[in-house]
Amino acid sequence: MAKKMHPVQIARRISLGIVLVGLTILTILHQKMQGIPSIDALDPFGGLETLMKFLAGGEFIKKIEPGNIVLFGAVVALGLVLSRFFCGWFCAFGALQGVFGWIGQKIYKKRFVVPAKIDKVLRWLKYPVLAAIIYFTWTTASLVIRPYDPLAAFGHLSVGFPDLWTEFAVGFVLLILILIGSMFYDRVFCKYICPLGAVNAILSRVPLFRIKRVESTCISCFKCDRVCPMNVEVSTVQAVNxxxxxxxxxxVTACPTKEPSLVASLAGKAVNLWTPIIIGLAIYIGAALIGQATNMLRFVAPKLTDLASKGTINVADIKGSSTYAEVAAAFGIETERLYRELGLDMKKVPETTKLKDTAALAGIEGFETDTVRFAVAKILGIPYAGESAATNTAAKPSEPSAAPQAQEQQASPAAKPAAAAFTVPADFVLEGTMTIQDVAKALSVSTQQVIQKLGLPADIPVDKPLRDMKDQYGYTMTTLKDKIKQ
Ligand code: SF4
Ligand code: SF4
Structure with a gap:
């Protein structure tokens, strides 16, 4: 007869199940419905990345929302109080590995263990991974690990294989390898690669929560060692450090002695096993509730038309999941006028199209949601400095455009929504390693403005380093450096 599961383990599986199922549902809905955040906006690690970017350049990373910072704050608070409690109780990717581990156990009837010598070396790998991500986030303007992130790949499974492969080939391969690995070894990603696990491992040096072993009652049955998914040798230590x-x-829940041989302790004092669990749940759920109350953490973003009716709409509120019809209605613009400004053909790109699908439908590489924001700002005659700038000005759709007729006459093609003219700071250095997106971010303008300024073809990829496209597009870095300064 199967052994009854301890209530603590039932609670843990419920917690992990809710996180995994909830995240999976949200990522599927994100592809189908407007206003549902992407997996990028739900990953706590994004909070660290965007904080790094903010400290380095005073701006947040595209695709990251304040909610990431709330979630990352909750992970840090948990880490300081309860060590890696987040990993064991709230991590969706940990849960996914657990599911595949369970499948593997059903198939092979046993768990495999990486030889101790190899295991010890591999465990250090997650720290250079963390350092590399922090470094590249600090020095670039992008969500640098996104294409390699297996969780991001998981969150985009519902886009279909061709799109998934285009954007997340490496992340998808890693995802498959990790899930196959999880069928043999417990939590391979958590042990060896996870940068958030590395952050939590560093935080766990604050010794507030520990599991302690009572030597006088321990019968050295080694059950604790066998059940530990992280291969910690519990049976020989006084406290799990x-x-x-x-x-x-x-x-703790596997230990068979009548008098407990393993006890949870907080600040050196033995506590009931449920105490750290209740504290952990309170910290994480409390942070989520505070995030909701302060509007920082959103699981469903308000519709553009709702924001418009409240008079709080902003050009920056336009999302890739918004449709052209919604944008036009919310900002009081005629759809035809918006299409003219963008140079789009309504037959190719119907007004029910989500902005993020425009590039594929219209065949305009590099067309971004920011292109539409610039176009709307131009039509309304209001300033808009670009996605990364903190100076976005609220648009009042009821207000008429400052000079609609003049703007009508100036209407320009789609991929050129705003004039290329902008001021480049004297100390700005154009590097061959930069992408057009990097330059646009650094100068707080759109990629189209950069393309125009540099005199490059409209279809040039915006996410490849400039030096890598020299031969294909026939320019030299010297000419580009001259043009950006003109
Ligand atoms: S030592 Fe105990 S609590 Fe820590 S990971 Fe191993 S089994 Fe879980
Ligand atoms: S499971 Fe309990 S009794 Fe067995 S070795 Fe571990 S602490 Fe000792």
């Missing part, structure tokens, strides 16, 4: 411990409590 390992940065690998994810506070899953599997060892």
């Amino acid at each position: 390992s940065p690998e411990c994810i506070a899953c409590m599997e060892c």
Whole structure:
């Protein structure tokens, strides 16, 4: 007869199940409905990345929302109080590995363990991964790990294989490898690669929460060692100090002695096993509630038309999931006028099209949601400095355009929504390693403005380093450096 599961483990599986199922549903809905955040906006690690970018350049990363910072704050608070409790109780990717681990156990009837010598070396890998991500986030303007992120690939499975492969080929391959690996070894990604696990492992050095072993009652049955998914040797220590411990409590709930041989302790004092669990749930759920109350953490973004009716709409509120009809209605613009400004053909790009699908439908590479924001700002005659700038001005759709007739006459083609003229700071240096997106971010303008300024063809990829496209597009870095300064 199967052994009854301890209530703590039932609670943990419910917690992980809710996070995994909830995240999966949101990522599917994101592809189908407007206003549902992407997986990028739900990943706590994005909070660290965008904070790094903010500290380095005073701006947040595209695709990252304030909600990431709330979630990352919750992970840090959890890490300081309860070590890697987040990994054991709230991580969707940990849960996914657990599901595949369970499948593997059903098939092979056993768990495999990486030899201790190799395991010890591999565990250090997650720290250089974390350092590399922080470095590249600091020095670039993009969500640098996105194409390689297996969780991001998982969150985009519903876009279909061709799009998934185009955007997340590496992340998808990693995802498959990790899930196959999880069928043999517990939590391979958490142990060896996860940068958020590395952050939590560092935070776990604050010794507030620990599992302690009572030597006088321990019968050295080694059950605790066998059930530990992180291969911590519990049976030989007085207190579990390992940065690998994810506070899953599997060892505690598996310990067979009548008088407990493993106890949870907080600040050195033994506590009921449920105490750290309740504190952990309170911290994470509390942070989510505070995020909701302050509007920083959103699971459903308000519709553009709702924002318009409240008079709080802003050009920056336009999302890739908005449709042209919604944008036009919310900002009080005629759809035809918007299409003319963007140079789009309504037959190719119907007004029910989501902005993010424009590039594929119209065949305009580099067409971004910001292109539409610039176009709307231009039609309304209001300033808009670009996605990364903090100076976006609220648009009042009821207000007429400052000079509609003049703007009508100036209407320009789609991929050129705003004039290329902009001021380039004297100390700005155009590097061959920069992409057009990097330049646009650094100068707070659209990619189209950069393309125009540099005299490049409209279809040039905006996400490739400039030096890599010299031969294909026939320019030299010297000419580009001259043009950007003109
Ligand atoms: S030591 Fe115990 S609580 Fe920590 S990861 Fe291993 S089984 Fe879980
Ligand atoms: S499971 Fe309990 S009794 Fe067995 S070795 Fe671990 S602490 Fe000792």
